[in-house]
Amino acid sequence: MSTTSQPNCSHISHFLLSGIPFLEDFNLWLGILLISMYIVAVMGNSLILYIIRVDQGLHEPMYIFLFMLSMLDLLISTNIMPRMLGIFWTDDREIPFGNCLTQMFFIQFLAALESGILVAMAVDRYVAICHPLRYSSILTSERISKMSALIVGRGALVMVPIPLITNRLKEWKSNVLSHSYCLHQEIMKLACEDITVNIIYGLFIVLSVMGIDSLFISISYVLIIKTVSSLEDASMKAFSTCTAHICAVLVYYIPLIGISIIHRLKNPTAPNLHILFGNVYLLVSPVINPLIYGIKTKQIRDGFKKVYSKIIH
Known part of the structure; x- marks a missing residue:
């Protein structure tokens, strides 16, 4: 690295990704934990994709959106896992600057798509419960x-500027990242130059994507609860079709809020804990979503049983 005119600042060609400080002796086991989570994510989401694809009775909006959600979970986990395993098993921590920006874009792009799919699933549940007779004609x-095109287009339009405004930063205080993957909110803090644009645009993303999406989901459920409250005996049965989606929303947003808070804490009380959480939070949704839908959705549960029966016979 060649030193610039600013003290303690340098041009860099790569970043160094981190594992878990002070737990290096457990890297083998941490890697086994991560690969186990990844295997569960791949198997669970692949099973859901297979079940929905082969069962003609599941070719309806609710399961089409679930198909998309499972595909995104596969892409998100596959985007980060090889690099994470390289850190814990081979101590390969170096990632070129351009590759880091590319990974950063895809992490946030896929996260925006998943948020959009959760909104679409909320709309699906709203129409199914509040306008059941018009369900097929509306969706x-x-x-x-x-x-789907709108969700993808919005994600690309909003997230493409992130690597562009980060790439304009040329001088850095350090090239060591505290996580095993590249996040915009962490990278920009290492820059020596003015990051006002990055901060403002990051806030814009939070408000225009996660903020608006969570608002739409909340409004959908307010209307659903209002409708369900007037259904008397049928209310719980109607609302039970929403429980899997509610759990998926919580699994997505709670870790997202948690990692956002972590990056705003200057002196976290348990630094190793927050780094460990930061390393696994992207794997929470891909691992848990198949379990949620396998437990809460009878059609998916029946599909799992059919696949299991074929395997043992």
Whole structure:
């Protein structure tokens, strides 16, 4: 690294990703934990994709959106896992600057898509419960395609500027990241230059994507609860179709809020704990979502049983 005119600042060609400080002796076991989570994520989401694909009875909006959610969970976990295993098993911590920006983009792009799919699933539950007789006419294949295109387009439009505004930063205080992958909110803190644009745009993303999406989901459930409260005996049965989606929303947003808070704490009381949480939070949703839908959704549960029966016979 060549030193610039600013003291303690340098041009860099790569970042160094970190494992868990003071737990280096357990890197083998940490790697086994991560690969175990990844295997569970891959197997669970792949099973859901297979079940929905082969069962014609599941080719309806609710399960089409679940298919998309499982695909995104596979992509998110696969985007980060090889690099994380390289850190814990081979001590390969170096990631080129350009590769880091690319990984950063895809992490946030896929996260935005998942947030958008959760909104689409909330809309699906709203229509199914509040307008059941018009369900098929409202959520047509054409409308689902348009919703999907809108989600992808919004994600790309909002997230493409992130690596561009980060790439303009040329001088850095350090090239050591505290996580095993590249996050915008951490990278920008290492820059020596003015990061006002990055801060403002990061806030814009939080408000325009996660903020608006969580608002839409909340409004959907307020309307659903209002409708369900007037259904008397049928209320719990109608609302039970929402429990898996509610759990998926919580699994997505709680770790997201947690990692956001972590990066705003200057002196965390348990630094190793917060770094460990930061390393695994992207794997929480891919691991838990298949379990949620396998337990809470009868059609998916029946599909799991059919696949299991085929395997043992």
